[in-house]
Amino acid sequence: MSAHNYLEVKKLNVSFPTEDGLVAATSDLTFSLARGETLAIVGESGSGKSVSSLAIMGLHNRARTNISGEVILNLPTGSLELLSSSEDTVRDLRGKEMAMIFQDPMSSLHPYFSVGAQIAEAWLLHNKGNKSDGLKRAIEMLELVGIPLPVERVHDFPHQFSGGMRQRVMIAMALVNNPSLLIADEPTTALDVTVQAQILKLLRDMQKEFNMAIILITHDLGVVAEFADRVNVMYAGKNVEEAPVRDLYYKPAHPYTLGLLRSIPRVDQIDTHRLQTIPGQPPSLINLPMGCAFAPRCPYKELVPNNLCTTKNPELSNFADNHLTRCHLTHDQIESVR
Ligand SMILES: Nc1ncnc2c1ncn2[C@@H]1O[C@H](COP(=O)(O)OP(=O)(O)OP(=O)(O)O)[C@@H](O)[C@H]1O
Ligand code: SF4
Ligand SMILES: [Mg+2]
Structure with missing residues (x-):
């Protein structure tokens, strides 16, 4: 991994003990990300996208979650591994160094406080100042994210904003302390296509302004093609393929990715395609079977x-330059089935 990487995630495992057994929501997740770069994470519902993001942000309850591996931030002051750092250290970094826009906007905006009070509070957590300084900063942020009449609207409550404007407020709150890393978990799913494009443009503008690293979680392959530099495809808690966007679309290497892309012939024809359905169901995350988790749905397992495929877990390995896949097929076999 390059020394320029801001974030390095190595062999991250997250599991939850439940009455039915241990739910392995994230297994062996490995990737890295530089500042100014956008990595998209795609995968079916339940593939572990949100659980992994919450682990990076240190937002799981440590007493009720088994987490192992490494989450390293390369800060100007040196490298810091978050999973072995104290909760106080991680809390101090959260909001300031790394921020997240959550899948459900209403879960992070409190209905009973004005948006200004909430943005001000996020700023005051990490800065010295009084309430009126916080409010001033909130107005600046609302203006930056394109909310009209910010001086008046800073006193409004979340329900007084449209879906798209509320998402802008969320972005203002996440970015109020100029974080170096932003995780955006399905930031535009609930919005119509025009507003979605505006929000993504806003995120891109903010990325340029602050030189942020962005992890963008989405179901929408059109958004990925338009917005991301690299893509990480997740299946059953593991990243099964990682590549620059164009390589992933033109030269997919994992049978699951191939299935997802099969009905999309060319990147420039992608409009707002959601993930395509592949016959069969993802496996239960409790007692995951031996071998490749995709085997029950994989049309190519007989080639190995x-x-x-059903006895040995494939490791993440190099398929080409900057292109990783987790599959037992040889390079030539992949080329021939594509
Ligand atoms: N606290 C928990 N206890 C037990 N299982 C959990 C817990 N949180 C998440 N899971 C399970 O972990 C798996 C991964 O969930 P996660 O929310 O990361 O999926 P996702 O990829 O974000 O899906 P979506 O696209 O629907 O948002 C799911 O099977 C989910 O039910
Ligand atoms: S390892 Fe085997 S089952 Fe898994 S994706 Fe590759 S060919 Fe298919
Ligand atoms: Mg999710």
Whole structure:
């Protein structure tokens, strides 16, 4: 991994003990990200996208969650591994160094406080100042994210904003302390296409302004093609393929990605395609079977000798430059089935 990487996630595992057994929501997740770069994470519902993001942000209850691996931030002051850092240290970084826009906007905006009070509070957590300084900063942020009449609207409550404007407020709150890393979990799913495009443009503008690293979680392959530099495809808690956007679309290497893309012939024809359905169901995350988790749905497993697909877990390995896949097929076999 390059020394320029701001974030390095290595062999991250997150599991939840439940009455039915251990739910392995994230397994062996490995990727890195530089400042100014956008990595999209795609995958079916339940593939572990949100759980992984919450682990990076240190937002799981440590007493009720098993987490292992490494989450490293390369800060100007040196490298810091977050999973072994104290909760106080991580809390101090959260909001200031790394911020998240949550899948459900109303879960992070409190209905009973004005948006200004909430943005001000997020700023005051990490800065010295009084309430009126906080409010001034909130107005600046509302203006920056394109809310009209910010001086008046700073006193409004979340329900007084449209869906798109509320999403802008969320972005203002996440960015109020100029974080270096932003995780945006499905930031535009609930919005219509025009507003979605405006919000994504806003995120891109903010990225340029602050040189942020962005992890963008989305179901929408059109958004990925338009917005991301690299893509991480997740299946059953693991990243099964990672590549620059164009390589992933033109030269997919993992049978799951191939299935997702099969009905989208060319990147420039992608409009707002959601993930395509592939026959079969993702596996239960409790007692995951031996071997590749995609095997029950994989049309190519017979090509691999000795039942390897159902007995041995494939490791993440190099398919090409900057292109990783987690599959037992050889390079030539992948080229021939594509
Ligand atoms: N606290 C928990 N206890 C037990 N299982 C959990 C817990 N939180 C999440 N899970 C399970 O972990 C798996 C991954 O969930 P996650 O929310 O990360 O999926 P996702 O990829 O974000 O899906 P979506 O696209 O629907 O948002 C799911 O099967 C979910 O039910
Ligand atoms: S390892 Fe085997 S089952 Fe898994 S994706 Fe590759 S070919 Fe298919
Ligand atoms: Mg999610």
